[in-house]
Amino acid sequence: MAANDYQSVMARKNEIMKKAVGIDYDRFAQGELGFDYEKMMSEVGYDLQEIIKIQKETAVGNTPFIELKNITKLARKFAPKGKGARIFLKDEAANPSGSFKARRASISVYHAEKEGYPGVVAATSGNYGAAVASQAVMKNLETIIVQEVFDSRGVGQPEILEKGRKCEAYGAEVLQLSVGPELFYTFLRVLEDTGYFNASLYTPYGIAGVETLGYEIDKELKERENKSPDAVIITHAGGGNLTGTARGLIKADAQQTEIIAASVDLSGLHMASDHDFNRKSFTTGHTGFGVPFATRPDRADVPRNAARALRYMDQYVTVKQGEVFYITEALAQIEGIERGPAGNTSLAAAFDLAQKMDQDQIIVVQETEYTGAGKHPMAQLNFAKENGIVVKNGDPDQEEAGKSVIIPEHPSQIKTRPIDLDKLKLSYLNKVIEETKVKEIKEIDLKFLADEINKSKQETEKILKEEFSLSVVGG
Amino acid sequence: MGDIIKAKSWVQIYQVVLPAGKRAPQVPDDTKKVPLELKVKGFLKEDAKMKDNVEIKTVTNRTLKGKLIEVNPSYEHKFGKMIPELLRIGSQIREIIKEEV
Numbered sequence: 001m002a003a004n005d006y007q008s009v010m011a012r013k014n015e016i017m018k019k020a021v022g023i024d025y026d027r028f029a030q031g032e033l034g035f036d037y038e039k040m041m042s043e044v045g046y047d048l049q050e051i052i053k054i055q056k057e058t059a060v061g062n063t064p065f066i067e068l069k070n071i072t073k074l075a076r077k078f079a080p081k082g083k084g085a086r087i088f089l090k091d092e093a094a095n096p097s098g099s100f101k102a103r104r105a106s107i108s109v110y111h112a113e114k115e116g117y118p119g120v121v122a123a124t125s126g127n128y129g130a131a132v133a134s135q136a137v138m139k140n141l142e143t144i145i146v147q148e149v150f151d152s153r154g155v156g157q158p159e160i161l162e163k164g165r166k167c168e169a170y171g172a173e174v175l176q177l178s179v180g181p182e183l184f185y186t187f188l189r190v191l192e193d194t195g196y197f198n199a200s201l202y203t204p205y206g207i208a209g210v211e212t213l214g215y216e217i218d219k220e221l222k223e224r225e226n227k228s229p230d231a232v233i234i235t236h237a238g239g240g241n242l243t244g245t246a247r248g249l250i251k252a253d254a255q256q257t258e259i260i261a262a263s264v265d266l267s268g269l270h271m272a273s274d275h276d277f278n279r280k281s282f283t284t285g286h287t288g289f290g291v292p293f294a295t296r297p298d299r300a301d302v303p304r305n306a307a308r309a310l311r312y313m314d315q316y317v318t319v320k321q322g323e324v325f326y327i328t329e330a331l332a333q334i335e336g337i338e339r340g341p342a343g344n345t346s347l348a349a350a351f352d353l354a355q356k357m358d359q360d361q362i363i364v365v366q367e368t369e370y371t372g373a374g375k376h377p378m379a380q381l382n383f384a385k386e387n388g389i390v391v392k393n394g395d396p397d398q399e400e401a402g403k404s405v406i407i408p409e410h411p412s413q414i415k416t417r418p419i420d421l422d423k424l425k426l427s428y429l430n431k432v433i434e435e436t437k438v439k440e441i442k443e444i445d446l447k448f449l450a451d452e453i454n455k456s457k458q459e460t461e462k463i464l465k466e467e468f469s470l471s472v473v474g475g
Numbered sequence: 476m477g478d479i480i481k482a483k484s485w486v487q488i489y490q491v492v493l494p495a496g497k498r499a500p501q502v503p504d505d506t507k508k509v510p511l512e513l514k515v516k517g518f519l520k521e522d523a524k525m526k527d528n529v530e531i532k533t534v535t536n537r538t539l540k541g542k543l544i545e546v547n548p549s550y551e552h553k554f555g556k557m558i559p560e561l562l563r564i565g566s567q568i569r570e571i572i573k574e575e576v
Binding site: 150171275411 | 492493497498499501502503505506508509510511512513514515516517533534535536537550551552553554555556557558560561563564565567568569571572574
């Protein structure tokens, strides 16, 4: 029998994964440091029309698309003359499991059934677990969800407890773990034990499933307003939401649409720390995932992550926890739409960004998520108070993650703070170069790196030379 | 002597997955000092008492072992008390959008 200690199981990682996702990632290897991303997406994934058909069968997608007239009106009160773009919202909470993650789960589960796997496993503390479980029961497959839930005191984040409940409501077995990245170890052991499909968030199936979201937004806006969105703003964590949506927009031919990422600012908190775990009020959509996944996407549970946010991001902004709670309350109070806070991260950012755009422009907030006990500003702020976090009204700029949540005193205080994308791109390059230890860059690798950081080959070559003293060789 | 919990009861069990000394090398120090713990629910296979080491059958028909910690485990998360810091938002923004420019 194989040994089950941490090191031994991790050493079998590639072998376990190959069986559990059925993808031979080596097939896409290319050059010294890269791989053929588009080849992976097209050979392994399903095409857009097939995906639309698959999703229709399990009631995924075609969610309401709503113009937020009162929030737009409110934003315009603080915008310079002629400014204040119209804000639209894609109400993804209307998916069967209450979030856009149903899109992501649908193709994985469809594929698992087609390939004859008896069940699916997913490692997630988020809405994805419920999405996988919901899609799986429709196909009569078993589901196991591995969740990071509680700290060493046994105290669980209310948001995660609610998501776990929802998984169980759909008949899933939920493995609730304490804090730590070894969740992945437990996940591997479950895959080995069951022979189930790894419904990873980061396979081409998971990402291709989100393409319909971008595609629908463009199609619906063209029908209503005869134009593509000027900007689409996406709550960013692992990168799949952004990557899938952006690819869908490109497939709809919305090439000019600006892709903006937004995360809750949790800088200073360590994501694997037992102590810090319950000092955050957001368990997803935050910089603790958003930054590391953008700069090193292949940290995921598959060898090559299909979510590669830096390829598509035109801007990346952060908002504070208190600002997201404020806008969540505003969405309920003046639009009559009560939704979960984490999904409203991009709405908080859109509220500020709209004020910088022209009145005839349109910014689309591309998701909402369901709300309920635990997953609600009241629950999350009560929990924060119980864990020694100061909750007060004031200037959100003063908010310090892990110490305070500051609810704005006035809506004019809701502001985005830019993240320097060029810095993230440098950090991405630095990690690739460190890991692969390349001494020179071949032409094919230059093309890969340029695509990865969404810059021209010339610009990328210049950065490689100036920052890393690496030159490009060969033709 | 605790009460006997009947076989087939819906219960929650507890295991230590990795003890404090055997955690992944990359975890921060505070996390290294504590074990990686697991809780999972299922149907009790045989009559037992609280804190016994037992076997359960999960909803996916797997057999798992662990310490019996709860019977009919509850969902305790809730909305909780009203948050005064949120209370003012509704009336504040309704007033602002009514104001004429």
